[in-house]
Amino acid sequence: MGDGDVDGVLPTEVQRQPEGRRHYEERQHKPGSAEQESRPNSRDDDPEKPGPDQPSREGEPAGVGQEDLGRGEQGEAWDEDLPPLRNEDQNRPEGTEDSSGIQQEQPTLRLRDRKRRVIGSWERVLVLAPHTDDGEFGCGGTMARLVEEGSDVRYVAFSIATRSLPEGFAPDTLAREVKDATAELGIPPANLTVHDFDVRTFPKHRQDILELLVELWEDWRPDAVFQPSLHDIHQDHQVIAAEGLRAFKRTTILGYEIPWNNFDFAYQAYFSLREEHVAKKVAALAKYESQQHRRYSDKEYIRNVARTHGINVNREFAEVFEVYRVVA
Ligand SMILES: [Zn+2]
Numbered sequence: 001m002g003d004g005d006v007d008g009v010l011p012t013e014v015q016r017q018p019e020g021r022r023h024y025e026e027r028q029h030k031p032g033s034a035e036q037e038s039r040p041n042s043r044d045d046d047p048e049k050p051g052p053d054q055p056s057r058e059g060e061p062a063g064v065g066q067e068d069l070g071r072g073e074q075g076e077a078w079d080e081d082l083p084p085l086r087n088e089d090q091n092r093p094e095g096t097e098d099s100s101g102i103q104q105e106q107p108t109l110r111l112r113d114r115k116r117r118v119i120g121s122w123e124r125v126l127v128l129a130p131h132t133d134d135g136e137f138g139c140g141g142t143m144a145r146l147v148e149e150g151s152d153v154r155y156v157a158f159s160i161a162t163r164s165l166p167e168g169f170a171p172d173t174l175a176r177e178v179k180d181a182t183a184e185l186g187i188p189p190a191n192l193t194v195h196d197f198d199v200r201t202f203p204k205h206r207q208d209i210l211e212l213l214v215e216l217w218e219d220w221r222p223d224a225v226f227q228p229s230l231h232d233i234h235q236d237h238q239v240i241a242a243e244g245l246r247a248f249k250r251t252t253i254l255g256y257e258i259p260w261n262n263f264d265f266a267y268q269a270y271f272s273l274r275e276e277h278v279a280k281k282v283a284a285l286a287k288y289e290s291q292q293h294r295r296y297s298d299k300e301y302i303r304n305v306a307r308t309h310g311i312n313v314n315r316e317f318a319e320v321f322e323v324y325r326v327v328a
Contacts, residue, residue, distance in 0.1 A: 121223075122146065122151050122223040122224045122252075123151060123152060123223055124151070124152050124154070124220060124221065124222045124223050124224075125143075125146050125151045125152070125153045125154070125222060125223060125224050125225075125226070126153075126154050126156065126216065126220065126222035126224070126225045126226070126248075127139060127143060127153065127154065127155045127156070127225075127226045127227075128156055128158075128213075128225065128226065128227040128228070128240050128244055129155065129156065129157040129158070129178075129240075130157075130158050130159060130202065130228060130234070130236040130237045130239070130240045131157065131158070131159045131160075131161060131174075131199065131236065132157045132159070132160055132161075132174045132175070132177065132178035132181075132194065132288070133174075133177075133178070133181065133285065133288050133291060134157075134228065134237070134258060135155055135157070135226070135256075136181055136182075136185070136281060136284045136285050137256075137258055137285065137296070137302075138226065138228065138256025138257060138258055138319075139226045139256045139271075139319055139321070140185060140280065140281030140284050140285065140319075141271075141273040141277040141278050141280070141281040141306055141317065141319050142226070142271045142273070142277075142319050143155075143182075143185045143186075143187065144185045144186060144273075144276070144277040144280040144281065145271065145273060145274075145277050147185060147186035147187065148186070148277075152191070153185075153186075153187050153191060154187075154191045154192075154193070154220065154222070155178075155182050155187055155191060155192050155193070156192075156193045156194075156195075156216065157178055157192075157193070157194045157195065158195045158196075158197050158202065158209065158236070158240060159195070159196055159197050159198065159199055159202075159236065160172065160173075160174035160175045160178070160194055160196050161174055161199045162174075162196060162198075163198060163199070164199050165290055166290055166293065169290045173289075173290045174288070174290060175194050175196075177287050177288045177289065177290060177291075178192065178194060178288075179192060180287040181284040181285065181287040181288060182284065184280055184283045184284040184287060185280055185281075185284050186280075195212070197209070197236075199236065200235055200236060201236075202235060202236040202238075202239035202240070203235055203236075203238075203239055205239075206239055206242075206243060209239060209240065209243050210243040210246060210247060213243055213244060213246075213247030213248070214246075214247045216247070217247050217248055217250075217251075221251070222248070222251055223251060223252065224251065224252040224253075224254065225244060225248045225251060225252065225253045225254070226254050226255075226256050226321070227240055227241055227244035227253065227254075227255060227256070228240055228241045228244075228255060228256065228258065228261075229241060229255035229256065229257060229258070229262055229265060229322050230242070230245075230255060230322070230324070231255075231262050231263060231264040231265055231266075231322070232255075232258055232261045232262055233261055233262075233263055234258075234261045237258065237261060241255065245324060245325075248325075249325065250327060251325070251327050252325060252326050252327050252328070253324040253325045254269055254321040254322065254323060254324065255321055255322035255323075255324060256319070256321055257305075257319070257320055257321070257322075259296075259305065260296055265320075265322065266322045266323075267309075267312070267320050268320075268321065268322050268323040269320065269321040269322070269323050270309060270312070270313045270315070270318045270319070270320050270321075271318060271319050271320075271321070272310065272313065272315035272316070272317070272318045273306060273310065273315075273316070273317040273318055273319065274316060274317065275316065275317070277317065278302075278303055278306045278317045281302060281306070282299045282302050282303060285297060285299070285302060286299065303317075306318065306319060
């Protein structure tokens with residue numbers, strides 16, 4: 001892999017990303033704009049200021065059931081302790097008890113997971129991928145679920161590794177592959193931005209990367225940001241994780257898991273997934289033909305990680321995240 005000097009964004013069609021840039025501008029907040037007024041849960045530019053339909057609820061725990069209070073679900077927002085719904089119990093085989101004495105249910109994405117409790121309330125979600133495919137590995141299933149639940153998901157990659165591809169692949173291979181991969185997850189091309197910092201040189205470009213991230217915050221104001229874990233040992237991943245915290249400290253930030261790069265990981269936030277979400281994650285990663293020689297590209301491995309995390313919280317599948325900040 002090359003580590004020559006780059007100045008960040010190369011002058012190729014993808015790196016100029018006219019669609020992505022235009023997209024930011026379209027979404028830039030304009031007080032009183034039609035877009036802003038038409039969005040049911042739109043907020044003022046000030047992220048600390050609750051909107052007219054988001055009453056301030058100081059003293060309540062952040063991120064628990066409060067996001068839908070403006071959507072007419074007040075009566076359903078606080079049923080965390082209720083037993084599973086009866087119609088989901090009926091076809092369940094005999095359960096078992098775990099060490100806590102809690103009856104174990106048949107793993108499934110239960111109705112209350114699907115209700116717009118946490119992730120369904122996020123209108124704009126940003127995924128930061130140091131290299132193309134990191135985002136899919138870390139949160140591909142969650143991206144598929146977010147898209148399904150109506151979130152606008154943006155994917156920003158910082159390297160297409162033009163100098164470290166296997167022999168025989170064109171320099172722009174990963175730019176094409178990431179487009180196909182994110183399309184599998186339901187992310188439109190306009191929501192994809194690809195930069196090309198050289199692999200393993202991100203520490204040299206830390207300030208440039210921070211400025212790109214700050215621009216994203218100012219233009220788009222994501223409700224949640226997915227980024228690498230602070231425990232990820234890859235030098236490029238570390239830069240995105242550290243600068244992500246700086247740029248997005250006023251919103252929710254979660255760290256995704258790249259198991260082979262995480263020397264430590266706190267299992268804090270689980271997002272349950274259904275079979276089709278995992279299938280989309282596997283299909284997305286299969287689009288990276290140039291990376292199929294890597295052992296972690298094995299589809300059974302990808303499914304098994306999601307299965308393992310699902311079982312840990314008695315769901316069918318899940319992805320797990322570190323929680324750096326929750327702003328609700
Ligand atoms: Zn990476």
